[in-house]
Structure formats: structure tokens, C-alpha cells
Amino acid sequence: MFGALSKAVGSVCSRQGQAAVTGLGSVTGHQVRRAGHAENTNTFIREALAVLDLPPAMEKIVITPQREMTVELIINRDDGKPESFMGYRVQHDNARGPFKGGLRFHKDADLDDVRSLASLMSFKTALLDVPFGGAKGGITVDTKALSEHEIEKLTRKFVQEIKDIIGPFRDIPAPDVGTDGRVMAWIFDEYSKFEGYSPGVVTGKPTWLHGSHGRESATGRGTVFGIKNMLQAFGEGPPADKTFAIQGFGNVGAWAGRLLAEQGGIVKAVSDASGCVYDDGPSGIDVPKLLRHLHRGDDLSKYPHGQQLLRDEIFDVKCDVFVPAALGGVITDPVARKISCKYIVEAANGPTTPSADLILRDRGIPVLPDIYTNAGGVTVSFLEWVQNLQNFKWTTEQVNDQLKTRMDEAFQSMWDSSQEHGVPLRTGAFTVSLRRVVRATVNRGFN
Numbered sequence: 001m002f003g004a005l006s007k008a009v010g011s012v013c014s015r016q017g018q019a020a021v022t023g024l025g026s027v028t029g030h031q032v033r034r035a036g037h038a039e040n041t042n043t044f045i046r047e048a049l050a051v052l053d054l055p056p057a058m059e060k061i062v063i064t065p066q067r068e069m070t071v072e073l074i075i076n077r078d079d080g081k082p083e084s085f086m087g088y089r090v091q092h093d094n095a096r097g098p099f100k101g102g103l104r105f106h107k108d109a110d111l112d113d114v115r116s117l118a119s120l121m122s123f124k125t126a127l128l129d130v131p132f133g134g135a136k137g138g139i140t141v142d143t144k145a146l147s148e149h150e151i152e153k154l155t156r157k158f159v160q161e162i163k164d165i166i167g168p169f170r171d172i173p174a175p176d177v178g179t180d181g182r183v184m185a186w187i188f189d190e191y192s193k194f195e196g197y198s199p200g201v202v203t204g205k206p207t208w209l210h211g212s213h214g215r216e217s218a219t220g221r222g223t224v225f226g227i228k229n230m231l232q233a234f235g236e237g238p239p240a241d242k243t244f245a246i247q248g249f250g251n252v253g254a255w256a257g258r259l260l261a262e263q264g265g266i267v268k269a270v271s272d273a274s275g276c277v278y279d280d281g282p283s284g285i286d287v288p289k290l291l292r293h294l295h296r297g298d299d300l301s302k303y304p305h306g307q308q309l310l311r312d313e314i315f316d317v318k319c320d321v322f323v324p325a326a327l328g329g330v331i332t333d334p335v336a337r338k339i340s341c342k343y344i345v346e347a348a349n350g351p352t353t354p355s356a357d358l359i360l361r362d363r364g365i366p367v368l369p370d371i372y373t374n375a376g377g378v379t380v381s382f383l384e385w386v387q388n389l390q391n392f393k394w395t396t397e398q399v400n401d402q403l404k405t406r407m408d409e410a411f412q413s414m415w416d417s418s419q420e421h422g423v424p425l426r427t428g429a430f431t432v433s434l435r436r437v438v439r440a441t442v443n444r445g446f447n
């Protein structure tokens with residue numbers, strides 16, 4: 001086993017030159033179109049595995065999730081009629097610490113989606129070197145069709161069904177698409193009914209209920225730290241005066257947009273599910289004004305300033321940096337062929353398909369990968385969990401400083417590995433993570 005370990009953690013391998021061919025060459029565009037999201041993630045993992053000289057058994061071990069739970073959730077709707085929903089929790093890997101990852105409430109969430117997102121979590125926590133493994137959960141539900149009371153009942157039902165496999169040292173959920181601090185508070189409350197007062201069972205809670213300062217903004221803020229690091233590494237200078245287009249204007253997209261604008265970045269276009277706003281003026285969209293419009297409950301598609309485009313016309317906007325911050329699988333082959341930006345920064349999880357990724361490489365458009373870009377969320381979740389265990393509260397400045405330090409360090413590791421192996425940043429990121437996950441797995445043993 002120590003032979004395997006030294007192979008696992010040893011340095012470069014002779015196969016690195018073949019990586020692009022070995023990793024993605026075996027996956028044709030046709031296969032990728034048929035494959036689900038999990039297979040897309042696995043393609044990226046396999047490409048990094050081909051760079052590292054790991055024992056062959058490791059491929060199955062790092063790809064296979066440890067546990068997948070599917071539960072039926074029946075609630076009485078407000079009209080008194082029962083309705084059944086499906087919920088999922090996939091625990092991918094816990095070699096480096098308790099399972100960790102968000103909960104997605106969305107009409108298209110399914111087991112395959114959640115499986116892919118769980119796997120990304122294991123490699124994200126490893127890249128940021130926070131002592132967690134990876135998990136993800138979800139419920140197939142259109143939250144826009146449910147009342148707040150119905151969403152609360154559904155959340156509590158979900159906790160009742162998964163309570164035996166979560167816990168502060170077992171598996172710690174957090175927000176993702178369609179969930180927020182309010183949902184995390186219900187999870188904390190429902191779990192505590194069974195196991196006693198347990199703030200550490202979930203992160204992303206409201207700051208007045210054991211949540212951490214800085215968690216709500218953390219993923220967007222981390223994205224902006226990532227953009228700065230990337231621009232600097234490519235010799236471009238700071239974000240000021242660079243142009244941005246942001247797909248998705250929820251928690252992550254809106255925070256990234258707000259912070260970029262504060263730093264002099266020009267946000268030319270933003271979109272959500274309802275449409276796209278575009279402003280080609282010298283200062284772009286007035287982001288605070290747009291946020292005020294949205295906070296009043298008005299649709300983005302009804303924003304009276306700038307120009308209204310169709311939702312997917314955001315991909316046609318010429319900009320320096322395109323930031324997908326919505327759902328996975330949106331950068332497909334046709335999008336990759338036409339997109340008109342210098343860099344893509346994946347604030348969303350899994351936005352680029354493997355075949356589109358190849359097209360972007362051919363076009364020389366660098367991609368800052370999801371497992372790095374959006375890792376600010378889980379990093380501050382880790383800080384929240386630590387505060388919960390200590391029953392202590394840090395200041396916003398302390399949290400944001402820690403976040404910056406960790407995003408900077410992770411960037412350097414990813415960059416160095418990418419340079420060392422002559423591979424794209426995504427493969428560089430996965431090689432760093434895989435080494436850490438495999439080392440922990442092998443050190444802990446299998447008996």
C-alpha cells in the first residue's frame with residue numbers, strides 16, 4: 001500500500017504529454033451529448049488522472065460515490081391536497097473530513113445532477129484545503145409554484161428523511177440554487193428537534209442564528225478574488241475597466257456583479273431566467289440600481305434602463321470576462337464556438353461540457369474552473385462551522401481576510417500544477433485535489 005501511496009503522491013508522471021489526448025480524446029462529442037452531468041464531471045476527473053501516475057484502482061475509488069439516498073417527500077399543499085416530491089443526498093467522499101455540500105431546490109434537479117455536484121464538492125474542498133469531503137443534495141421542485149409555508153414543510157420533511165446520514169461531524173448541508181439562509185434555519189431547527197441543539201449541522205444560516213458574517217456574499221466575493229488572481233496571472237492588471245457579462249443574477253451572480261462594479265469593472269450584461277439586460281454605455285449597467293429594482297420584487301426583464309435582450313443572447317455579448325453563474329451544462333459546443341470573450345470564469349457548477357471545453361481550448365479562451373472559482377462559499381461555510389463548534393463569532397473582516405488568503409493559496413497551487421504539467425487550469429486544479437483526496441484515502445486505509 002505504501003508503494004501505491006508514493007505513486008499517488010509522487011510528482012509528475014511521464015504520461016503528461018498525452019493528457020489532452022488520453023483524457024478527452026476517448027470521449028467523442030456524440031458520447032458527451034448523451035452523457036449526463038455526472039459523466040461530464042468524470043471526464044474532467046479522468047483527464048487529471050491521466051496526468052498523475054496513480055494506481056489504476058484509484059479511478060473507480062475516486063469516481064464512485066460512497067452513498068446515494070433517494071427519498072419520497074409527501075406534504076399536504078396549502079389547498080389540503082397531498083403531493084409527492086423526490087429528494088436526494090449523494091455523499092461522494094469523506095476521506096478528508098465530513099461530507100459537505102449544498103442543497104438545490106430546482107425543477108430540473110435529479111439524481112444525476114446531484115451526483116455530479118457531490119463529486120465536484122470533494123475536489124473543491126480538497127483544492128481549498130478545507131477539512132471536508134464532498135456531498136450534495138436536492139429536491140426536484142419548482143419553488144416558484146410553492147408558498148413559503150409549503151417550502152418549509154418540504155424542507156422539514158427532507159430533514160426527517162435524511163437526519164440519520166447528516167450531522168455536524170457526518171454531513172453538513174449548505175445553500176445552493178433555490179435555497180438560502182431561511183431554508184438553512186429550518187434545517188437547523190428540524191434537525192435539533194431530533195438530536196438536540198446543533199447549529200453545526202448546516203452552514204449558510206442567517207447571521208442572527210449562528211450564521212457567519214460574510215457567508216452570504218462569500219461565493220460571489222471568492223469569484224472576484226479568483227478573477228483578480230486570473231487577470232494578474234495572465235498579465236491583464238486589475239478588473240477596473242474590464243468588461244463583464246454575468247449569466248444568472250441570484251446569490252452568486254449578484255454578489256459578483258456588485259463587487260466587480262465597486263472595483264470599477266464594467267458589467268455590460270446580466271441575465272436571469274426571465275431575460276437579459278444589456279448596456280453598452282461606457283460605465284455599463286448601474287448594478288446597485290438594478291439590485292434595488294430586483295429587491296422591490298420586480299423582474300429583471302422589466303428593468304427600464306439599458307436594452308432588453310432575449311435570455312440566451314447573453315452569450316452573444318462581447319466582453320473581456322464571461323461569468324456563468326446559473327446552472328450547469330450551458331456552455332455547449334455551439335456556445336463555445338460563438339462566445340466572444342477573452343476569459344470564462346465558472347461561478348456556476350459544471351457550466352461547460354467537456355466537448356465545449358475542448359473548443360474553448362482550441363480557441364485559446366482560458367477557463368477558470370468551477371472547483372476553484374466558486375469555492376468561496378464552502379470556504380466560508382468551513383469558517384462558519386468552526387465558529388459554531390467554538391460557539392464564537394468572527395468579524396466580517398476576519399472572515400473576508402481568511403477567504404482571500406485561501407483563494408490566493410488555492411490559485412497558486414492550481415496555477416503551478418497547470419504550468420508544471422502543461423495542462424489547462426481545470427486539469428491543474430483537479431490534479432492538486434486528486435493528490436490530496438487519494439493521499440488521505442490511502443493513508444486511512446481500507447480495512
Ligand SMILES: NC(=O)C1=CN([C@@H]2O[C@H](COP(=O)(O)OP(=O)(O)OC[C@H]3O[C@@H](n4cnc5c(N)ncnc54)[C@H](OP(=O)(O)O)[C@@H]3O)[C@@H](O)[C@H]2O)C=CC1
Pocket residue numbers: 175176177178179219247248249250251252253271272273274311325326327328347348349374375377378
Ligand atoms: N450559493 C452558493 O453559495 C454557491 C452556489 N454555487 C453555484 O452558483 C450557481 C448559482 O447559484 P446561486 O446564485 O446560489 O443560485 P440562486 O438560486 O440564488 O440564483 C440562480 C440564478 O440563476 C438564474 N437562472 C436560472 N436559469 C437561468 C438561465 N437559463 N439563464 C440565466 N439565468 C438563469 C436564476 O434566475 P431566476 O431567479 O429568474 O430563476 C437566478 O438568477 C449554481 O451553479 C450553484 O451551484 C456554487 C458554490 C456555492
Ligand SMILES: O=C(O)CCC(=O)C(=O)O
Pocket residue numbers: 100101102103124172173174175176203204349374375377378379381
Ligand atoms: O457551502 C457549502 O458547504 C457548499 C456550497 C456548495 O454547494 C458549492 O460549493 O457548490
